[in-house]
Amino acid sequence: MSLLNLGLTELLALLGTVSGLVLALYLLDRSRKRQVVATLRFWAQANSPAPLRRKRRKIHQRLSLFLQLVSLALLLLAIAQPRFGSRERKPRDHVLILDTSSWMQARTSRGALMEEARALAFRWLAGLPSSDRVMLVRADALATPATGFESDHRVVEKAIAASEPSQTALDIGKALELAERVQRLHSSSAGEVAYVGAGRIAGGVQNKIRRLPSNLLVLLVDREARNCGLRTISVRRSATDPSLWEMFLSVKNYNPTATDVSVAVLFGGAPVGVRRLHISPAGEQNTIFLIRTRAAGWLEARLFPGDGFPADDHAVLELPQQKILRVTVYSNHAEWLKPLLAANRYVSAKFRKPSDYKPQEDSDVAIFDRFTPQTPPASDSIWIQPPRENPIFKVVASVAEAPVTRWCSENLLAAGLRTADLRVRNGEVFAPEAGDIPVAEVAQGPVILARPGKPKLVALGFHPMLSRVRYELATPLLFANILGWFAPQIFQHWELNAGNVGSVTVPLAQDTDLSEIRVTDASGAPLPFTIRGQAVRLFSGNPGIIRVMTGGRELVNSLTLPDVADTQWAPPQSARHGLSNQIRVGTRSRDWWQVLALAGGLGLLIEWLLFGQRRASPQMVLLPRKEKSPMAELEQRS
Secondary structure, eight states, X not given: OEESSSOHHHHHHHHHHHHHXXXXXXXXOOOEEEXXXXXOTTSOOOSSOOXXXXXXXXXXXXXXXXXXXXXXXXXXXXXXXXXXXXXXXXXXXXXXXEEOSGGGGOEETTEEHHHHHHXXXXXXXXXXXXXXXXXEEEESSSEEEOSOSBSOHHHHHHHHHTOXXXXXXXXXXXHXXXXXXXXXXXXXXXXXXXXXXXXXXXXXXXXXXXXOOTTEEEEEOOOOOOOEEEEEEEEEEOXXXXXXXXXXXXXXXXXXXXXXXXXXXXXXXXXXXXXXXXXXXXXXXXXXXXXXXXXXXXXXXXXXXXXXXXXXXXXXXXXXXXXXXXXXXXXXXXXXXXXXXXXXXXXXXEEEOXXXXXXXXXXXXXXXXXXXXXXXXXXXXXEESOOSSSOSSOEEEEEEEEEOOEEOTTSGGGTTOOOSSOEEEEEEEEOOOTTOEEEEEETTEEEEEEEOSSSOEEXXXXXXXXXXXXXXXXXXXXXXXXXXXXXXXXXXXXXXXXXXXXXXXXXXXXXXXXXXXXXXXXXXXXXXXEEOSSEEEEXXXXXXXXXXXXXXXXXXXXXXXXXXXXXXXXXXXXXXXXXXXXXXOSSOOEEOHHHHHHHHHHHHHHHHHHHHHHHHXXXXXXXXXXXXXXXXXXXXXX
């Protein structure tokens, strides 16, 4: 037997003190009550006073004293919390590493791997002495403590039952390092480090394990699950056809034998195509699908037939709608502006005479070539050398030929324009108002001016096709910037990827401005990231959508596939394997304090029922009543 809360010396000291107090109370005289009687005349009076003798105190209710002492002793033993069975000197502190990686979702002929791991963890926990403390660590890509060191094993059992597989692969090195560090810093008597799981790790993790704990116990579950799943999916819009998407799929075979699998692609629930793949053992094969659509919708990829790990047999991506910018040109010389607009495949241009102008024209952008309508349009518009009659922009000067002294490259409209020898011929200089944005300036002032708001307006003080400006590279770039300012989505380069949860690496183009990179989730909230070389790196432990925006390019990563480990961990022979090798010290101890407390309380209740009523009636002391004389009685009667 061992005492958990009190030592033997402390228990004896408390028991002696309490017993002495109770015994002293029993030796005290009982309380007396005065009672007046009629007379003491018949009481015999002693001739001489009795000599004073010291009264010897006695215990009259020995059974009551015995019950009280035994009951108090039982209560003190309950406080000391004795344990019977194990005689180890100190309780030990164990760390249970439960594998909650994505591979634990797999199923075999005996059921799910996670259920088998929970049952194995319960059996290991049941074999420990109740005085030992246990910490549960859930291990996937991260090692997360689920409990502290708990002596109440029911808390650990609840944490084991609540453990579920995650979407990331196992990093066993981090979990073992955490367990060893916790035992070294927070434990006075280290017990076992027990790993329960399938031992499926990502390639290269085996070499990163620095050293194994000397007290490691490995409990492996069934590892016969078969899997062939989607590894990566990448969808990009074709560089030549805006209505065509190119879908790239990679399928990996995790089995030691060759596998035949079918890949089906659906868009909006309608089948797009099917491929039959023969994949070698532990091999990977790629295939390409072409999807023609401008509409938004769900793009799905499925593998047939199913296997023991269905989580990576299905992936979904959302394709965005490809909008076409509708432009209406009002000009008497449409052939001058057709080459500028035909170069952009995302622009649909219609050409009208100025006399055919309609204020409610169904278009996104209107272009006025040296023409000012009486009623301005409700859409965004470009004004090329507008006449001074009914002006939209105030003209302050005219220039016959003047060089462009400055491109205002701090705004999007002049981005990428660096021409130094561009000369404006027969142009007009505008007077900017509050809020206007200068785009190009000569010595006298701005010759290209933009006005934000609703609608947006851009004015050119010269005609770009009536001078040598038409041969400059800045001219098509200028119009592309203007149309991109009106509708940024038409120049947005989309790249959609369905990848694995966990570490994400997004490669960047060589000309990417690193200061413009933004990373957000599906709701637009910013996410932390790092930049290494020409790649953005971040970590996501849960499925979701990550958007990486770099100027005019948006990379959408749909993290819907689990990170499946492809290597089986081989623990060294020095580690103990199986429950038969579990370290046990002594027999399992049991707590008796509840029984002792109940017995002590019951003893006090019995003692009160037997002797409590007797102590409630005090002894009586008889005192004579003062008698009156006969003469006093006669006087009182008269």
